[in-house]
Amino acid sequence: MGKGTNKGIVIAIVAALIVIAVMVAAITYIIREERYGQTQAADSGQQSPEAGTGEIDPAIFEQIENNTPEEETVATRPSGWYGLYESSGEPEHETGLESASAECDDVYAWIEIPGGGIDYPIAYCENAEEPFYFTHDIHGNPDDKGMIITDSMNSDDFSDPLTLIYGHNPEDGTMFAGLHRFRDSDFFEENQYINIYLSDAELKYRIYACFTGSADNMLLAYDFNDPAQFGEFFEGLEDIRDLSANFREEARPSFGDHVIGLVTHCDDENKRLFVYGVLDEVRY
Template sequence: MNKKNKYAGKWFIIGIAAFVMAGICICFVVDREMQKLAAAKLYEQAAASEHVIGEDESESRSGKDPNQPDTGDKSSREKSTDQLTDRSKKQKDQEKSQQTDLSADLPVNIAEIQKEMPDVYGWIEIPGTKVNYPVVQREDDNLYYLDRTPEGSSNIEGSIFSEDYNRRDFTDPVTVLYGHNMKNGDMFGELHLYEDKSFFDANRDLYIYLKDRKLTYRIFAAVLFDNRHIMQSYDFSGEDSFLSFIREIMSIRNMRSNVDGDISILPTDKILTLSTCHGMGSDYRYLVLGVLQNN
């Protein structure tokens, strides 16, 4: 009996231990599952929160109150975007049209001329004279067009040209254009018409045509001058030198010169000077000067 009771007590203890261990395992498994469920729920809540915050930030950046209902759908937003795109396209088309219209209003198309004569950058016209020619400038060779046409062919008449002391947009304080004094009046031959006072008074307009605009000058002086190289003799980057040149021109009084003493030239003005030879000899040049009226 004592032996049986001993074995029965032993198995009872083993059973209790097994039951306790099984309970512990079950609790552990249940706890892990509960943790997984809790983690999944937290993840869902965090994702939902992030989505809402993202929408709020987007609406805030666009200036929209996130608390207000969204009354616009996707199609309306796409329509608004299309309208902005169309408006931008129309504005660009209008600007392009304005540029085209401006070029169309010019009597010469410099861009087209440059396809055949790349050194042409402008065109000069003086109503009442034969002066109606392209204007050229040769890089690194100021004498190139002295005896060449704008096409580059040799010709004693040469071309109307500027030197590289001047920019090609006529924005320098003084721009000088050169042309031969041809006996038949070609090139700058007819500038000598300005020696006559009545002709000077009646023909004061001078035009320069560029790619995209027309420059209008008012002729204020036509004078017999010496043969100094104007761009090398005066420092037009300084106001004093500019005014000194203007005073010298305005003070000339002789039978071959005409000056409008009523016109005022300011230091900020842009002057176009046309230079050609004179029959009195190589020591002289005949200059016709105009002041820019429009920018």
Template sequence: MVDDNGRDSEGNSNKTDLKKKASIRSALKIIMVLICASTFLYSAYSLYIIGSEYKKGTDEYKDLQKYIEKLPTDSKSTKASKIDFDSLKAINSDIVAWIYFESTGIDYPIVKGIDNNFYLKHTFKKEENKAGSIFMDYENNSQFKDLHTMIYGHNLKNSSMFSVLMKYKDKAFYVSNPYFWIYTPNGDLKCEIFSCYITRSTSESYNKGFSSRDEYDKFLKTLKKNSIYDTGVEVTVDDKVLSLSTCTNSDKDDRIIVHAKVLKQ
């Protein structure tokens, strides 16, 4: 219809609707921008908190370096006697050893708790921190007398703790870093890596008790067979095995595990 002034009332109505729709779109855009900005700020804040927590943990472990001297890398090492385990035990009586890789950054005390949960979120000084600790399975013998000893640590985004284990997927990295050392109050253990692969957290790779030599032999053969690549290192039922485990951060139940045999000293 056209009014006395020649205006189309329906046309005016359409213009009003278009303006309302434009206003709604503008409001939605503003809301989306605010949501994105809030999400970004929250994520940035979360990363800052996590980063600060990781740094606090890293600083603590750096401070512990004053209780050791530079560790040697030969099989005749007696360096354990020069690590100040007495002072470390005064800080935390749960310490059982010190783990050291020559050039990978793994250089930490090993603790053992009453379960496998506490040290997932507590540092060596028992401070609550997502960086956690490097710790021995609570069911293992503290003096490394078991046939198979498990040691755990986190795979952190700042490349600390056990994150370097992921590099063992590359055989070239293994070739350059085939050994690590465990220093204890009672002597040093040189460990030769013989297998590396990704497995589930519930796999048989974490078995620690064996009823017979045949069962242990079968276990060792499985570890060798599972390896991503052939290391050429032989392992027998007369050997003790030390395994290092960490998350892959790709699946909550996936783990990368590195197996090593303890060389005769």
């Protein structure tokens, strides 16, 4: 056997020894780390994920999940003008607006007066002179009681300074007959709000006044987009000679407010009963 062969054998033996040494060092390191993990787990009373079977204890996942802060629910602002207001919370009342608007394309809102027995859809009438739904029901059938309506003197989103809402005063106490209850001072004090529901928001109005006045349409006589005329109209209301009139001074409208006026018939054909409310909250 030559010298070259002997030299090759020596090199192979040395290489094998190096590999064995590396493997021994690696095994020693792994054992030391495992023992360290077991010691740490024993100190905390919890099994180390690296110890034992090598599987992570499901309880750890549960603990992490329970300690994860919940995401805060942020209300999506509606695209309408009322989306500029901060929401006071979610709408307070389930209505039939969705089903009513599915039955009739002209239904766009819902009115509810807690304590007043009024809880109806609102239809929009393009013809202010002869409003269709004032003499027809939601299906378009002739009906003396009609529906609660607004007309083309106003927009269909309650964005105007003053929006008038009309309803009949039938003897059976339905529709807007319940408005007459606000002529009682005790009832007026105890029932302060009118709720208007749209598809994406609730508009909550605080009742300012209830009185009987001229049947003339004030939207024709006043420009409520003019600060002077707005102020003149509402300042003049409290001079109305109606012994059963009720006012809530702290809710008196100021220019820039959104006001609704609910209108129905009374005993005098030349007059109407009015209930006014001022926007107080928006919910969405």
